[in-house]
Amino acid sequence: MKSAVNKALVRWLLLPILLVSMVVTQPATTDAEESLNLFVDGAILIDADTGKILYEQNADTALGIASMTKMMTEYLLFEAIENGQVTWEQQYSVTDYTYRISQDRRLSNVPLRQDGTYSIKELYEAMAIYSANAATVAIAETIAGTETEFVNMMNKKAEELGLEGYKFVNSTGLSNADLQGNHPQGTGPEDENVMPAKSVAKLAFHLLNDYPEVLETTIITTKVFREGTSDAIEMDNWNFMLPGLVYEYKGAKVDGLKTGTTDFAGHCFTGTAEKDGMRVIAVVMKAVDSKGVGSYKARFDATRALFDYGFSQFAKEEILPAGYEFKDQKDIPVIKGKEDQVGITVKEPIEMVIKSSEKDLYKPKLVLDEKKMKDGSLEAAIKKDEVVGHVELVKSEGSDYGYITGASKSSDVVTTEAVERASWFSLGLQAVGHFFGKLWNGATDFVGGLF
Numbered sequence: 001m002k003s004a005v006n007k008a009l010v011r012w013l014l015l016p017i018l019l020v021s022m023v024v025t026q027p028a029t030t031d032a033e034e035s036l037n038l039f040v041d042g043a044i045l046i047d048a049d050t051g052k053i054l055y056e057q058n059a060d061t062a063l064g065i066a067s068m069t070k071m072m073t074e075y076l077l078f079e080a081i082e083n084g085q086v087t088w089e090q091q092y093s094v095t096d097y098t099y100r101i102s103q104d105r106r107l108s109n110v111p112l113r114q115d116g117t118y119s120i121k122e123l124y125e126a127m128a129i130y131s132a133n134a135a136t137v138a139i140a141e142t143i144a145g146t147e148t149e150f151v152n153m154m155n156k157k158a159e160e161l162g163l164e165g166y167k168f169v170n171s172t173g174l175s176n177a178d179l180q181g182n183h184p185q186g187t188g189p190e191d192e193n194v195m196p197a198k199s200v201a202k203l204a205f206h207l208l209n210d211y212p213e214v215l216e217t218t219i220i221t222t223k224v225f226r227e228g229t230s231d232a233i234e235m236d237n238w239n240f241m242l243p244g245l246v247y248e249y250k251g252a253k254v255d256g257l258k259t260g261t262t263d264f265a266g267h268c269f270t271g272t273a274e275k276d277g278m279r280v281i282a283v284v285m286k287a288v289d290s291k292g293v294g295s296y297k298a299r300f301d302a303t304r305a306l307f308d309y310g311f312s313q314f315a316k317e318e319i320l321p322a323g324y325e326f327k328d329q330k331d332i333p334v335i336k337g338k339e340d341q342v343g344i345t346v347k348e349p350i351e352m353v354i355k356s357s358e359k360d361l362y363k364p365k366l367v368l369d370e371k372k373m374k375d376g377s378l379e380a381a382i383k384k385d386e387v388v389g390h391v392e393l394v395k396s397e398g399s400d401y402g403y404i405t406g407a408s409k410s411s412d413v414v415t416t417e418a419v420e421r422a423s424w425f426s427l428g429l430q431a432v433g434h435f436f437g438k439l440w441n442g443a444t445d446f447v448g449g450l451f
Contacts, residue, residue, distance in 0.1 A: 040057065041063055041286035042059055043058070044283050046404050053402055054310055060197075062166075063265065064286070065173060065268060066173045067260040068268055069168065069193045070171075071200075071257065072157065074207060074211075075203070078213075089121065090142065091117040092119075093117050094115070099114045100182075104178070107133050110130060110235065111233065116231075125217055125225075128218055129237050137172060147171055161206050165196045166194070166195045166199055167191075170187070170191075173260055173265075175262055176191045176192070192264045197284075197285050201283045205404055208256075218256035239257075241254045241271060242254055251311055255273070259299070271284075271307070278314075278315070278316050278353060282303050282307060284303050287302045315353065319354070319359065319393055320346055321346075322346060330343060332377065337379075337381070346411050347413065350393060352393065361396050363393070363394055364394075365392045366391055366413065381421040382418060385414045386415045389412075390410045
């Protein structure tokens with residue numbers, strides 16, 4: 001009996017401790033963003049169509065980008081092709097510089113013959129699939145004459161694209177220390193290419209939207225360079241998340257985009273995947289495992305977490321339909337017209353990639369074009385479907401990362417019918433009416449003041 005009492009007493013005394021323990025050990029309820037647990041120095045996830053930011057982690061700090069640099073080289077190459085400055089069939093004659101770099105097997109390379117010539121197409125494939133560094137320099141020399149001048153082009157294009165926190169010092173992403181004393185003029189012998197994750201994502205966004213054909217090459221898992229010759233070398237894609245490779249992502253179609261690895265930058269990756277009409281771009285920088293060790297697996301694990309989050313938590317939703325009418329302002333006053341008001345409506349539907357549970361949190365905000373307005377009115381004549389402003393979506397509560405381009409998703413607001421300008425006689429009557437209306441209002445105000 002005494003033993004039973006003692007056990008009951010012990011249980012009673014331990015109860016508060018057990019309750020505290022249960023409270024402490026229960027997993028806290030957190031947002032999906034907080035539960036990603038990414039071991040990276042920087043990361044970001046965006047919708048590839050609109051540039052809407054779905055997740056970010058230290059995305060504004062400039063970090064080493066290694067061979068993700070080659071996305072800018074690819075962009076400038078596609079632009080040169082588009083402008084007719086360069087052709088895919090154009091032949092490149094190997095220089096002493098590109099020959100020496102190509103023979104450095106510590107680096108990712110396809111060996112180039114000192115007296116050889118190579119088409120721009122095969123050099124591009126070596127760069128996009130195998131991250132071949134000498135091939136990249138060869139493309140830079142073809143476009144700009146020298147890598148020095150090409151670096152100037154890279155930095156200028158970065159400014160045009162609205163990137164921030166960038167510094168390009170070479171075309172490849174190698175450390176300048178690996179360029180055998182041939183680093184571009186105006187750069188230091190130990191300089192590195194750097195950008196924040198947000199700018200890397202913005203570069204990828206422009207590359208995919210301006211030149212989507214890049215994916216036709218970046219999806220290639222393996223290809224033989226100079227097949228059928230004594231120089232043949234198998235090029236395996238460093239993006240191990242591609243279909244059939246060791247870290248294949250089975251939740252969606254991965255088809256790009258660019259890996260990067262150096263001692264300075266660590267293990268980086270800009271990946272893109274598409275599922276059910278929704279494409280995302282993920283950037284991870286200096287990825288490590290739970291023990292702090294960088295590896296190929298670490299960068300793909302981090303990217304997988306971003307992809308999983310994007311495809312499981314977000315969907316493309318129509319937030320505002322075409323023809324939407326604003327509850328508080330269905331029309332706008334008109335002056336000098338046969339009608340004294342005109343209806344307005346949203347011209348095109350607005351779709352956004354958002355969390356499905358947050359659809360109702362986005363509210364329409366009417367923004368009228370002040371250049372077309374006179375004291376809050378439109379002046380006739382007015383055409384049907386005339387653009388008078390735009391509508392923006394504003395989240396009523398909670399965080400919203402915005403857009404990689406800085407611009408929010410919007411749609412034009414247009415008039416629903418035409419309003420003809422009134423005749424000179426009608427305008428005269430309107431003027432008289434306005435005059436006497438002002439007199440009447442003034443008189444009533446005066447009388448009201450007396451009493």
